[in-house]
Amino acid sequence: MPKLDSVLAWLDLNLDRSVERLNDLLRIPSISTDPAYAADCRRAAEYLAGDLSAIGFDAAVRDTPGHPMVVAHHAGPDGAAHVLFYGHYDVQPVDPVALWDTDPFEPRVVTMPDGSKRIVARGAADDKGQLMTFIEACRAFKAETGGLPCKVTIFLEGEEESGSPSLRPFLETNRSELTADVALVCDTNMWNRETPAISTGLRGMVGEEVTIKAASRDLHSGYYGGAAQNPVRVLAKILADIHDADGRVTIPGFYDGVDELPDSVRAIWDGLGFSETDFLGEVGLSVPAGEKDRSVLEQVWSRPTAEFNGIEGGYTGEGFKTVIAAEAHAKISFRLVSRQDPEAIRAAFRQFVTERLPADCTAEFEDHGGSPAIQMPFDSPWLGAAKTALSDEWPKPAVMIAMGGSIPVVGEFKELLGMESLLIGFGLGDDAIHSPNEKYEMSSYHKGQRSWARVLAALGGGPR
Template sequence: MSAVSPVLERLDQNLDASLERLFELLKIKSISTDPHYADDCRRAAEWLVADLKAIGFDAGVRPTPGHAMVVAHHEGPAGSPHILFYGHYDVQPVDPLDLWESDPFAPAVREVEPGHKVITARGASDDKGQLMTFVEACRAWKAEHGNLPCRITLLFEGEEESGSPSLKPFLEANAEELKADFALVCDTDMWDRTTPSICTSLRGLVGEELVVKAANRDLHSGMYGGPAANPIRILANILADIHDETGRVTIPGFYEGVEETPSQVLKAWETLGQDARSFLGPIGLSEPAGEKGRSVLEMVWARPTAEFNGISGGYTGKGFKTVIAAEASAKVSFRLVHQQDPKKIRAAFRQFAAERVPADCKIEFHPHGGSPAIQLGYDSPFLTKARQALTDEWRKQAVTVGSGGSIPVVGDFRTYLGMESLLVGFGLADDRIHSPNEKYELNSFAKGQRSWARILEALAARG
């Protein structure tokens, strides 16, 4: 019999007890962004430490300038991999409270339809429920076998919902202690209610604000229209030149480091049933606007973009004013993939824009963040093992997906700890995280525990 079999049985038998523990954690109002709840955040960290010590972890509350980190260690068999598991115990504010159907800090199991039950509470899905699926898997392993199959370090943050201001300094200061073979992050979603997924890529980001300046004051468009340079027109020309008629970005060197997605991965994405109509229809659109010849999933998960997020210049109030503005500005964001270098992208864009400004006009640039993309190798042995473990549990092929956005902690793990990350989560798109009436599927909580138990066994296997 497989070593994981009795662990799975124990998890099933103790589901009610694991729910009780989750409810204790969910009752704590650990809202990190509001100083009024600082004591509650501390209490959540201390609750986790006590629970982890009960399992056998060497756990402690680690102070930071903000809310505390929870760090815990447990040894594993000689030669087993060292895993760092990350989650966060802080939650979003609950406002507007009057939109909640029940007290956000009075967790309950509610049957939304026959046979379909959900856990309701702030933090149920993001991220206390997800965090505890891994803790419960460790608890069951320890109870059945007296040890864990791998060497495990846990890092639970208390400021994820407020920008993680203490995370980078903490990782840098404690890199030697925290560095592992790879990281597991449980703060993502499944593809759908019955299809597990692993996120293998996150797009990077470069943000730039550019300001074009011409005359030394706003001008009457009748008196100066024609001879005087118009910053709005100059800016419009710059932005219009960034894309060609096929949707490709025309900035020289922009696609340096962009790799083609393997054909077998593209074929797997095609089976997910997401096309332009299903993707764009709910937002009132129908025609893809990006690179021609690319599917919507490939565009979002594996291709870089240049998007305009705001334009300002001249008179924008009610009515009409015939004025040539002295300046105009735009906010532009670039989503990066694969090996694109944020510094090179920023420099190339600035040169591209500056070349399109008349000699007697000026252009200024203001940076707004920059981070590289994250791409886990499709042939990673960690990915292969985790995907098979998820498939075994859910009896449905686990899919590898990408994310159009960014999860900063994954980049921080690479930068400060030199580690790649597997992003495995059991949330759903309709869990209403950050909104009133947050919920977490009871089935996700139960099978999430079982999934982690299987993943731990798979990752510990030799070869």
């Protein structure tokens, strides 16, 4: 591909200039959660809109009730695929500042003992460095070919680090403008320094809080012990019933919609060299506690869970108090996979609790939100094209992984815009995002640019 070769060569020749552009963005303290930095958030948005306009995008800063969005469009060849690229320009606070080696908003390039280089600054990896890899790939295509291989819309958010309160209303209002064939999300990691990754699945979640009530007031355990119903004991028994001896959840219908992992994907995961001992050992554990017939990667990437996040009842202060509490509370989160229905899970849990209540006890429930899992079809042609493109750039072939947590924007794209998302990022687990001395490897920044160039070229000839 002669045109792609010239684009890649341009990126190599202009790496230093691209670092300067990233540094200009990193110097802007766009901390979204602190109102004192509202003007800086706008300044970051204006910087990005100006940069995109300079390379031929129709770019604008779009106001919201909170921090502004940046939306930019660029035409592609007739009949070419349309991609929506998402990133966020806001960053986390830098506290505790004393733990930073230098000013968090004065980026520096550090050469390590092995000769590798890294960019150190707040936002270097999360997410300014990541989003700039895509913009630099577009810049290279424009410089070398005068156009882009796809129709490209760029959508940059300014509130990701503060809960994205403006995101859903903005997507609803601008649905037709932002809908594309596929979304590209950069806020993720590689598998390791030599192996790129595409995250194909995100677990959903249901949050529930239950309160078990019995007597009209707290009781003296000497006067009433043995005769009065104890909500703490009732709650503990119900929670214990949720899992069987093999780690499976016993709530009826809980596994409805849970698809088995394809053998081909399981083989890829088995070949990742993942150490269950190291994974658990880092947090002082040694024995996997999930479903006994599943690997740890399956447990955290492709299986649903029921976890107890907090239990409270009776006297919990200093010293001792002989009391039978009038009520007991628990917070429970369910991580969902495949086609599990959040509301069906919620209803099944509440029925499970209610059916186990003894005489004189009642249960009250509080909804703490819910969202379905996201799963890119394993046979998606978009996925195949991106996987090949990434494998052509890095020392080792790209792998398809999953994520145990959630990225809300991916669910919003699926629900509101009807789009699948390719989650491709070049961060590493030791980048210290949200922490002092956040960094982004120069290899991630450089090869990330080259990777996006390859992906854009591949998707430009992809399915429509």
